[in-house]
Amino acid sequence: MLIFCRKGVSLMAESSSMKIRVEELESGMVTADNVIEPGTDRVLLLKGTTLDSVMIFNLKERYNVGEVFIRKNFSASTISAEMRAEIDIHQSLSTLKDVFGSDDEKPLKEFTKEASKQISNVANDLITSLYADDNILLKMHQLQSYDDYTYKHCLRVAMMSVTIGKSLDLPRSKMRDLCEAALLHDIGKRTIDIDIIRKPGRLTDDEFTAIKKHPQNGYILLRKNGGYSEEIMNAVLMHHEKFDGTGYPLGLKGEQITYLARIITVADVYDALTSNRPYRQPWSVAEAEEFMMGGANTHFDYDIITAFLNAFAPYPVGENVILSDGRHAVVISNNSNVLRPVIRLTDEGEGDEVIDLYNNFKYLTLSIKSLDKDGINE
Numbered sequence: 360m361l362i363f364c365r366k367g368v369s370l371m372a373e374s375s376s377m378k379i380r381v382e383e384l385e386s387g388m389v390t391a392d393n394v395i396e397p398g399t400d401r402v403l404l405l406k407g408t409t410l411d412s413v414m415i416f417n418l419k420e421r422y423n424v425g426e427v428f429i430r431k432n433f434s435a436s437t438i439s440a441e442m443r444a445e446i447d448i449h450q451s452l453s454t455l456k457d458v459f460g461s462d463d464e465k466p467l468k469e470f471t472k473e474a475s476k477q478i479s480n481v482a483n484d485l486i487t488s489l490y491a492d493d494n495i496l497l498k499m500h501q502l503q504s505y506d507d508y509t510y511k512h513c514l515r516v517a518m519m520s521v522t523i524g525k526s527l528d529l530p531r532s533k534m535r536d537l538c539e540a541a542l543l544h545d546i547g548k549r550t551i552d553i554d555i556i557r558k559p560g561r562l563t564d565d566e567f568t569a570i571k572k573h574p575q576n577g578y579i580l581l582r583k584n585g586g587y588s589e590e591i592m593n594a595v596l597m598h599h600e601k602f603d604g605t606g607y608p609l610g611l612k613g614e615q616i617t618y619l620a621r622i623i624t625v626a627d628v629y630d631a632l633t634s635n636r637p638y639r640q641p642w643s644v645a646e647a648e649e650f651m652m653g654g655a656n657t658h659f660d661y662d663i664i665t666a667f668l669n670a671f672a673p674y675p676v677g678e679n680v681i682l683s684d685g686r687h688a689v690v691i692s693n694n695s696n697v698l699r700p701v702i703r704l705t706d707e708g709e710g711d712e713v714i715d716l717y718n719n720f721k722y723l724t725l726s727i728k729s730l731d732k733d734g735i736n737e
């Protein structure tokens with residue numbers, strides 16, 4: 360498909376240019392010719408445009424552009440780790456969409472070897488990105504949307520699981536299994552009637568019974584694929600088990616639930632709480648973390664919850680916050696209770712007073728109400 364130049368204009372762009380596939384584009388590359396929307400005369404990008412990750416994502420996902428002429432003097436080393444990570448996330452998302460199918464498609468019948476190879480590549484990219492850029496979780500929130508498709512949820516859960524794994528000092532070889540299992544944890548949902556998956560509001564008993572089959576269905580898809588270890592398949596099978604034995608499908612307890620499954624459970628619940636749903640607003644980070652803390656040793660493994668809370672401090676140092684009494688403050692350090700950090704008051708007339716919300720009992724009735732989005736970060 361010729362998509363990289365205007366109709367009637369020579370296909371040869373500048374002699375110092377090369378034609379590359381959109382999958383290989385990188386932020387910072389400069390177009391050596393106009394980029395045209397396939398099947399039309401519409402110019403999407405002018406010659407000489409420096410590409411960023413959003414442009415690249417749109418070229419591939421929105422406009423189905425196949426190839427682009429870029430200038431040859433581009434050096435991959437000019438891309439920052441952060442940019443590289445962002446590119447990887449967009450690429451991962453589009454690969455997952457290919458593998459899972461969009462939510463309008465018929466239920467998935469088979470998980471092919473080709474699909475599992477793609478998932479394995481996504482896992483590699485994600486782990487590399489997460490080791491290269493600690494702030495990558497901020498980008499994860501950009502993936503949240505009202506139409507919360509399974510493939511996006513799976514990507515976020517994988518990013519969170521790997522971050523928790525890092526906090527638990529999991530060896531890198533285990534991280535691969537964790538990431539692949541997290542990417543695939545809900546693949547069984549793609550075998551369930553989409554009307555049930557997308558139903559807003561409360562499910563009937565029959566519908567809930569159908570949904571509860573997705574862990575086994577995922578396990579069966581992976582087993583038929585033949586390329587997965589028991590560890591990965593069990594993590595998919597057990598991601599809805601609860602630490603006290605009240606989960607499904609097997610009602611397993613404590614360490615009967617595999618370690619990887621226990622990590623994915625934490626990431627899965629947190630993502631469900633903080634994502635939009637057709638029938639409710641997302642919970643705030645603090646509300647969700649309060650809930651997660653409350654579930655330690657019942658729903659969740661205590662050690663994993665601790666690692667999770669360390670990795671996802673809701674009020675990072677330097678963050679501006681609004682207190683329960685309406686005053687404004689900035690976080691200056693964190694406590695073991697991540698919801699009650701040490702803060703400094705920032706309103707005029709407060710004299711820069713420092714308050715330890717956890718260790719100073721005088722302030723036990725004072726808490727953080729919300730992040731101050733309008734505040735100026737220090």
Ligand SMILES: [Fe+2]
Binds near residue numbers: 598599
């Ligand atoms: Fe699930």
